[in-house]
Amino acid sequence: MSKRALVTGGAGFIGSHVAEAYLDAGYEVTVLDDLSTGRREHVPGGAKFVHAGVNDREARELLERGRFTVLNHHAAQMDVRVSVSDPLRDERINIAGLINLLEGARVGGVQRVVFASSGGVIYGDGESLPFSEQSRKLPVSPYGVSKLASEYYLAMYSTLHGLEVVSLRYGNVYGPRQNPHGEAGVVAIFSNRLRDREGLTIYGDGSQTRDYVFVGDVARANLMVSSGDPPTVNSIDDAAFNVGTGIETSVNDLARMLLEIARADVSVGHVDSRPGELLRSAVDSRKLAADRGWVPQVTLKDGLQQTYEWVASCR
Ligand SMILES: NC(=O)c1ccc[n+]([C@@H]2O[C@H](COP(=O)([O-])OP(=O)(O)OC[C@H]3O[C@@H](n4cnc5c(N)ncnc54)[C@H](O)[C@@H]3O)[C@@H](O)[C@H]2O)c1
Numbered sequence: 001m002s003k004r005a006l007v008t009g010g011a012g013f014i015g016s017h018v019a020e021a022y023l024d025a026g027y028e029v030t031v032l033d034d035l036s037t038g039r040r041e042h043v044p045g046g047a048k049f050v051h052a053g054v055n056d057r058e059a060r061e062l063l064e065r066g067r068f069t070v071l072n073h074h075a076a077q078m079d080v081r082v083s084v085s086d087p088l089r090d091e092r093i094n095i096a097g098l099i100n101l102l103e104g105a106r107v108g109g110v111q112r113v114v115f116a117s118s119g120g121v122i123y124g125d126g127e128s129l130p131f132s133e134q135s136r137k138l139p140v141s142p143y144g145v146s147k148l149a150s151e152y153y154l155a156m157y158s159t160l161h162g163l164e165v166v167s168l169r170y171g172n173v174y175g176p177r178q179n180p181h182g183e184a185g186v187v188a189i190f191s192n193r194l195r196d197r198e199g200l201t202i203y204g205d206g207s208q209t210r211d212y213v214f215v216g217d218v219a220r221a222n223l224m225v226s227s228g229d230p231p232t233v234n235s236i237d238d239a240a241f242n243v244g245t246g247i248e249t250s251v252n253d254l255a256r257m258l259l260e261i262a263r264a265d266v267s268v269g270h271v272d273s274r275p276g277e278l279l280r281s282a283v284d285s286r287k288l289a290a291d292r293g294w295v296p297q298v299t300l301k302d303g304l305q306q307t308y309e310w311v312a313s314c315r
Helices: 012-024 057-065 082-086 088-107 142-161 186-195 215-224 251-262 286-292 300-313
Strands: 004-008 028-033 048-051 070-073 114-120 164-170 171-173 200-203 212-214 240-243 268-271
Touching: 004 012, 004 057, 012 070, 012 215, 028 057, 048 057, 057 088, 070 088, 082 088, 082 142, 088 114, 088 142, 114 142, 142 164, 164 215, 171 186, 171 215, 171 300, 186 200, 186 251, 186 300, 200 251, 212 215, 212 300, 215 240, 215 268, 215 286, 240 286, 251 300
Parallel strands: 004 028, 004 070, 028 048, 070 114, 114 164, 164 240, 171 212, 200 268
Antiparallel strands: none
């Protein structure tokens, strides 16, 4: 019998690549998405599409009846600033929505839940880099708290109901189909502006660093943790894997690389830094390498090239 995956947020950037990876691996795939930031045309051809929100009864019933092997949860309210201005909205989608899905998964006998967490927002500033799964957690936004709380809900469902759970703590994911509005939209934003030969704006002095990981590598990580031995969950960190390159790249360097790729000669300006932003971030993925043999395959240069070409082709 073939494996069946439900990918929430599968009309979005990362979720659509994850849905594709499942299809390529022979899974039957259903995508659930409310199209709030995703696009219907990003859902891969071989997948079924259900237009619904994660809080809807329809979503829960789909999981109760769908005989899914894996629930892969990528749908989220993922704008940090929205989470600050409207924390209840963030909580409703990211926490209550998750519980709605987990209840459906429990009743429907789903074997495993794979959750898109974030290594960029749950670890505390000032920890030594790259962050390991055990690094101190201190989210500074409601969005970060909702990711961390979600990991606790998953661990609790594992203990209480025997659900197999895995949380993937991503670095800054970039690649084709990224919308320029999310947590890590800087590559998408810069690429769009460079295509249109518009100047770039950098918050702060541009020395802040992030760990940029290509979406194809992230989709592969999702596939790898969807089968095989599940983690034994004695803590949220047991159930978690960082997914990144471990390499810090500053926004200034990122802008330089993209300017070169786009062969653009535009202005690069600096404005005040945004409060609450981490100064430096990178995640150590050695646990995922040791456990599943995952290593990132796409270099930043190649990944940016592919991303820029995709953005340019969307004109
Ligand atoms: N992009 C990154 O660098 C990054 C880093 C860490 C974690 N994440 C997580 O990965 C996931 C996917 O992010 P992305 O960058 O692909 O963003 P995205 O906006 O492209 O994808 C999110 C998808 O979820 C859908 N969605 C949003 N709210 C929904 C709801 N209430 N019900 C159903 N569908 C809903 C959207 O329509 C969209 O298709 C999110 O959970 C995000 O928090 C992303």
